[in-house]
Amino acid sequence: MMTRNDRFFRGIYYATLIMLAAPFVLPFLWMVSTAFKSPSQIFADPPQWIPNPVTLDNFTQAWGLLDFPLLFRNSFIVTGLSVFGTLLTSPLVGYAFATLPGRGKTFWFNLMLATIMIPSAITLIPLFVLFSKLGWVDTYLPLVLPSFFANAVYVFLFRQFFRTIPMDLFESAELDGCNPWQAYWRIALPLARPAVSAVAVFAFIGAWNDFLGPLVYLNTADKYTVSLGLSLFQGVYYTQLEYLMPMSLAALLPVLALFIFSQHYFVEGVLTTRFEG
Amino acid sequence: MTENPYYYTLIMACATVGFIILSSLLLGGLARLIAKLFGLTKVKQDNTFAGYFFAAPWIVGFLIFVVAPMLASLYWSFTNYRIPNAPEWLWFQNYTRLILEDKEFRSSLVNTLFLTVIGLPLQISFALFLAVLLNQKTRGERVFRMSFYLPVILGFNAAVLLCWRLMLNAGNGIINQIIRALSNGFLPFSYLNRAIIFIVELVNAFFLGINNQNFILLNKVWEAGFPAANRVPMWVQTPLWSKMSVIILMVWGCGSMMLIFLAGLNNIPKELHEAAEVDGAGSWMRFWKISLPLLTPYIFYNTVVGMIAALQIFEPIYVLYRDNATLAPTAYSMVYYLWRATFRFNEIGYGSAISWVVLVLILIVTIIQFRLQKRWVQYELY
DSSP, rough: OHHHHHHHHHHHHHHHHHHHHHHHHHHHHEEEEEEEEHHHHHTOOOOSSSSSOOOOOOHHHHHHHHHHHHHHHHHHHHHHHHHHHHHHHHHHHHHHHHHOOOOTTTHHHHHHHHHHTOOOOHHHHHHHHHHHTTTOOTSSHHHGGGGGGHHHHHHHHHHHHHSSOHHHHHHHHHOOOOOOOOHIIIIIIIHHHHHHHHHHHHHHHHHHOOHHHHHHHHOOOGGGOOOHHHHHOOOOOOOOHHHHHHHHHHHHHHHHHHHHHHHHHHHHHHOOOOOOO | TTTTTTHHHHHHHHHHHHHHHHHHHHHHHHHHHHHTTTTTTTTHHHHHHHHHHHHHHHHHIIIIIHHHHHHHHHTTTOOOBBTTTTTOOOOTTTHIIIIIIIHHHHHHHHHHIIIIIHHHHHHHHHHHEEEEEEEEEOHHHHHHHHHHHHHHHHHHHHHOOOOHHHHHHHOOOHHHHHHHHHHHHHHHHHHHHHHHHHHHHHHHHHHHHHHTTOOOOHHHHHOOOOOTTTTOOOTTTHHOOOOOHHHHHHTTTTTTHHHHHHHHHHSSSHHHHHHHTTTTOOHHHIIIIIIIHHHHHHHHHHHHHHHHHHHTHHHHHHHHHOOOTTTTGTTTOHHHHHIIIITOOOOHHHHHHHHHHHHHHHHHHHHHHHHHHHHHHHHSSO
């Protein structure tokens, strides 16, 4: 039975939570509201929460201004290949760091953790020079290929996950005649499905939202990804908010859907990771 | 065939996979050879081969995407490289200019330290507060957890950050409208609001004073005294508030820290709390004596990672102040300054020098933190 006192505290608890959660979702609500406003309402004083009248003109007009099907297709290709590359190698390296004995493993692992500290700004310029010498500027290669070489953060996540699996399992598999590759492919990887899903979601969101990469490497408009294409609405002096907001909303939808359907996976993925070492 | 960008990308991706397999075999073979030279057993040789074969994708990537660029940037930082001119060796001129002469860099350094010293503790304590609040295991926990985590996933999007800019508008932005409504309706809130404004403006005036090397503004704020009843924060409007707007965005993105604290709270054995409850400890007491000490490894992790991120902060400043020439210098971070030097002024040599200063700074701060951890991080309870 809940006493009156309990109910009182429960009320306060939920009121606090709602008050704290409001600022976190406020910008997204504001974005939704702006998407359906006519240009004159966007800067109305005082600001209006509910658009009046609700208009879909922004969507139809913005859709006509840029080739959105192409932008979305480009984004899906780049994102899909990045996710594929990440999943091809990151679990493998994580497995190596977690299970295989051998000298130097700790050294390489600590080195990998140290690389997370390096500001991306330091490597950005030399990499740009490298890729332009290779003639890869204005192709998707600089955006896609680095993900095939295992991302340190994801490797760390996989390594932590594989360490929770009892070592006996792999040892007995090897006694039964599995080579290390089979032990990885047949036993470890299927067990790591939650971690794989979590990393897939992280990699998808990272690649989909990436703005700086496409900005630096893509030049021709028909190769743009969605996140870069939207910046065309953002001039130096004036931003066409009435087009930017609705289409940004549309661009966020795949990520939002993925987040809602899979949040269980990657929340668990983070929650089960132990940080002590 | 290669005309279609998709096919070209696919073909090159396949080639990359081939390259990775080849280099993995080479690296594994090399490791086996070395193991053989050291006279290890056959089984150990095979294990070494497998280990290096599996880890090779990262090691190769590390050499191509980290070591080589860093060496290039280290070399450039000693030159006056500036596209399209060829680099010329300068010895330490970039560094002396950076540390001794460049006032703008100095203020970007002070700004970054401000964001780290003031923003990070706020971020961490807010994340911890939210985690403790969410850990009560009540209905709806999942929805709230999701809304606190949402900014981490969708937040660093130009449109969302632009929404913040509209909302933070000092005159008719939605945030100040809410603050005004609350102050008018509820007197204690009005005093709280004005007290916070007073403190924020004093602290900011002090830091701006360090940058300008005079404290006239601080005096002015002090003489103006306690803010009047109708005052609201001047978010993206004045130098006194430009950095606070960035801090608001930092705190807004505290969801990943919160998730890590939740993991920490999950890992605390239930028996500890039950035993303490039997002994008559209240929930406040249990938080201080059990939860907080056991969370110190997680606080440590968040501090290290958060400080590395704060010292490299870029996006919020870029979106909020990119086109605001008068206010931008009061909110520049080091990485923003670096971006400006390289991509606006093409000074690659100078930019590389900045990036090495940032790296060394991060390294020093991180080493100090690992040294200090023995004093306060508890891996076991008593």
